[in-house]
Amino acid sequence: MTGIVARRFLWLVLTLWAVFTVTFFLMRAVPGGPFSTERKLPEITERAIAAKYRLDDPLLSQYRDHLGAALRGDLGPSFSQLDYRVGAVIAEGLPKSLLLGGVSLLLALFLGGMAGWASALRPRSLLDTFVMGTSSLGLALPNFVIASLLVMGVAFPLSAIPVAGWGGARHLILPSLCLSLPYAASIARLLRTGLLEACSEDWFRTARAKGWSRGEALRRHALRPGSIAVVSYLGPAAAGILTGSLVIEQVFAIPGVGSHFVQAALDRDYPLAMGVVLLYSLLVGTFNLVADLAVLAIDPRGANASGGAE
């Protein structure tokens, strides 16, 4: 168990290092440094700036300095947001994005879990057909389409639900719905498949033969093996929700990391963009690690399989 955690953690560090290295050198390869402007500065000033920020140092020693600074959590000044360092911009947006993402993930789990459970309880019933039909629609709907449909169909008619902005819990309703629906659809399908698969096992038939109701047997015996696929899907789902928040934060004018990232990309604010790429690599990596550990907790048999063999 500790071996797996250690290996996965090392892998995460390696990934972050690779992302840093690749983005750093790509960034340096782009013509026009951070201080090149339309206005031509006197050559002596340019040299002074270059000396101050050590732009004339060999690339490798610049790389070493920046890597050291990044390890201390300092990603340099933002190119587009005056007086802000990258760390400060991220620190300002991250709580909002994490709150939105967290709420969306919980909502996806709740909605998807309920729907999947209900359709596994009565497979091929009207409800099951409805749930499966809706979920295949939900899978095909990109979240920006869901967003405009919800804004038009829900937020405009109901004045209690705000169209955009950030403030109270009411502001979270629409964005988290948009973000969670596609993942709720996937979770519903995965849970249904997992539960139905468990239903065809001998031990499930035995439980039923003991006189348990289908619901009881599902809850006490099938839920655990049936939810493995859902739990291992949580890693990719979290990554998808973070990605989706790029669009959703734009649509609903939420000042989170996603909006900052899109703005940074439009403004060519390389350090900020790089900082967000690093941050999201870290988040996604951590989340995948947690999801994998959760799968191991549910089904400890996997620990030996993946821990023993290379």
Next chain:
Amino acid sequence: MKPLEGPARAARSAGRSPNARALGRLMGRRTTRLALLFLAGLVLISAAAPLLPLASPAETHPEWALAPPGAGDDGAPTALCGRDALGRDLLSRIVWGARISLLTAFAASFVSLAIGVTWGAMAAWVGGWVDELMMRIVDLLFSIPFIFLVIFLGTLARGWGFTGTAANLVVFLVTLGLAYWLTMARVVHGQVVVWRGRESVQAARALGARRGAILVRHLLPNLVPVVIVTLTLTIPRILLVEAFLSYLGLGVQAPHVSWGILARDAVEVLTPIATPWWLVLFPSLAIVTTLSVLQYLGDAVRDAWSPKESY
């Protein structure tokens, strides 16, 4: 046409290659034929867009701004899907948008195919530590949230001065392709590893065939099924990502139209007072229908080429 069962089916499939049989299984389903028909129609319409009796997608008519679908009053020509905030004909924009969206999806998928097949096949064929290194790189890239890297690369590309509309489009295609070759590389790698151990390959080697000849004659043909399956599953993903990025203003740029741009245009003019529903509805319908059809085809192709897993 009803699918043949039992001996009749066996008799028909005797003497046909696995690929031909898979194609037969695929085309034997009516929904698949319908989906293909839809796709062919879409490709045909978007390819023939300049020849169709449509208004130009860039032609603005401020006086008819936000005209609803149907025959226009005050002398405006009929706009079947209505007009946008600048009075441009929405139907024409959807058709021209289909050109860019489909082109991006298909072209970027082929970029990913080229990179993925080369990378995966090469790694598996060379073997040893090179294989290990190449596939670890794929693993590494897999654990990065890729859309962020695509956006970052696009930003850098603009920094390099690829800002002309055509150049921009090409850069965009290549970045998308660069981002989505990983699955292809893994799948192809797995397949080559399986096949290089087969007796047919060993026999060819024993007979003195050169490595290159074995690769071309014995391995590549066996890659066709997995490559087709992965490709058809990649196309809708890239179509979605294109719409996503264009929606954010980071994909296809202004004079070009794509479905993502149309969806974004719609959101920008939505207000509680005036809801031009047609601007939301028609582009969304185009995106959702095409995505569903492509995803369905992807699944159908996968099932046809791996009959054991379909039930």
